[in-house]
Structures are given as C-alpha cells and as structure tokens.
Amino acid sequence: MKELNTLIPELRQIALNSGANELQQIPAGIVKTAAWVRFKCRYGCKAYGKHLSCPPYSPTHEETEKVLRDYENAALIEFVGLPKETSVDPRHIHHYLWDLIQAVHNTIYKLERHAFLSGYYKAFGFGAYPCALCETCLPEEGDIDFHTVKRLCRHPDMMRPSMEASGIDVYATVRAAGFELEVVTTFDETIKTFGLLLLD
Template sequence: MTLERTGLDDLLSMLKEVHPDLSPISARDVVVADWVRLKCRYGCKAYGKHLGCPPYSPTPEETRKILSEYRVGIIARFEASPDPEVAPQHLHHHLWESINRVHEMIFQLERRAFLAGYYKAFGFNALPCTFCATCIPEEKEMADPLDARNCRHKEKVRPSMEACGIDVFKTLEVAGLGLSVLDSYSEGFALFGLVLLD
C-alpha cells in the first residue's frame, strides 16, 4: 500500500477551507516549560475534572518527546465570544461555546490532515473540554487514570496546549503572532489551538 501525501502548501490551503485563520510554525519552535502546569494545578478550577487536563494529559516531559517526532505545527486562531449571562470568574462556562468551537475545529483540522496523508496529525486545544456538560472525573469522588477509557467523546477529545506544558504565550511570540495579558474580558480576545504534522 502506498500513501500519497498532499504537499504542505496544498494541505494548508485545504485546512483553511475548514478554518481560515491558520499559521504554520516549526515543531521545534513550540515552547514547553515545566512551570505551565502549575497554572493548571494552582489556579484553574477545572484541574482534575476533565480528561484533556492534568493529571490525565501528557506531562511536559512527554510533550517534549512527542514534539521531537514532528516537523510542523499549524496554529489556529479563534475569536472568543463570551456568554454575557455567565460571570467571567467562571471562565470555562463564560467561554463554553467558544471553547466548544475550538475543540470541534481542531478535531476537524486534524482529521482533514490525516485524510490528506499526514497520518501522524495530532491536535491540541485551548482550555478544558466542553463536549460534555460534566466530565467523568467530575462525576466521581477520586481521580483514576483509567477514567480515560470511558470518555464519551474519546475519538474527538484532545488535550489543551497548556495542560501538556506548552507555553502558549511564548510559542505565539516565536511564531510572530504575539499575545498580551488582558486585564478585562471586555477587551475581546482570541483562543488558540495547534495541530502537529510530520
């Protein structure tokens, strides 16, 4: 069996039919730092509640190894549309529809790349998963690494970049996209995903 692969420029054009705001980056330029998961563990209310988040997601050490097996990353930018009915202090629910759009689009981008011959394509999302109103770990008293077996959307769930130790701010800076810290959600902001390709 031979596998015909679409050229990277042609693939990028195909992927832009799925989502137009894409930027290629070398996989070597994706920045991973051990401190990133501290922000998940100490500060994120979703820690341990979603199968795409720590402690279920790959560690920074695992992420570095994974990145070494890829050549290119495609960064996808999404405009966020907060829900005015939900307070920003409940960020996950304040951005529920926007996060869900990111997760669905990253899955579609990964799938399109896979079907174009990039069989190693793998996506990373932004923020905790929103495919279910509650995730299996939220429904239990204790976290169990084997909970991932029972994920209701296993074919589509991907970890968030930050959950794997990817420094999103630094990675976007290296890619020339830049990102700044906002002091208010009323300023308008974007969410980012990543699809790795070989």
C-alpha cells in the same frame, strides 16, 4: 500524500469556515514547553482535575517535549472574539467561554481528521481550555479510578488535551510564530485563543 503546500490552504479554509481567525504553518521546533506551565493549572484553575483533557490526566511537559521531536511541521490556529451574550458570571471562565471552547475543540478535530485523511497519519491536535464536549466530564461526576477513567471518556475520538494542559508555553510559542498575545486584564477585552496541529 498531499503536498504540504496543498494541505495548508485546505486546512486554513476549514479553520476559517469553522470560526477561526487564522491558520499559520510553523516549524514544530518553535513550540515551547516548560515545567512551570502545568503549575498554572494545578494552582489557580478551577477546572484542575475535573476534565480528562486537563492535568493530571493530560501529558506532562516532558511527554509533550518528547512527542514534539517526532514532528517537523505544525500549524497554529488563532481564534479572536468575545463570548456570546451570556448571563454566566465571567469568573466561571469555562462556562463563560463555553461556545468558544466548543468551537476550538471542534475545529481542531476537523483539522486533525482532514490532515490524517490527506496522508498525514501522525497529525495530532491540541485545543485550549478544559474540554467542553460534554456538559460535565467524568471526573466531575464522582470518584473514579485515575488509571481507568480515560477509557470511559464519552468522546475519545474527539477529545484532545489543551496546549497549556500539556505543558506548552502558549505565549512563548505564539509569539515565536509572530502572533501578538498579551494577558487579558478585564472581561471586556477581546480574547485571543490558540490551538495547535502537529503535522507530518
């Protein structure tokens, strides 16, 4: 297994080459979970129940908190930028940010895979926003049994839950790591997005 001080620069380079702004090693203990986070998904997000990476399919904050106890090390990955020129109404945030969401999910997959192949067999990534690996996700396509739908995912190797969908308080976590993150109040503001990689 590679030393962590060798792996982190490799992961940072992969992240930067994939469009991320920064990758920073953090102690897993500063990742914050909270019961209220998934309420923001359930009440207010148009993607609720439409993507396998989101509630009610994603881990609860209790499950995530329990898993976090198995890790000492993690990395936060920051993405900064505006969406590409698009005719999509920004109120349809999932499609407005489509390219960004795909970049986040693909980067998290690459990082997790590299860490795993470097000997960190517990490596696990969390993306941001609803999954964008497919044009439409299975729950959007009709009535599917809640208990069997996950095994029908078209990309089970790549699909990962988002931080927020898993009950992680993204704002508290990234601020604890020293990043600045504020609520975006207009569609013209630069958007900061974060992913998380658990390492051990």
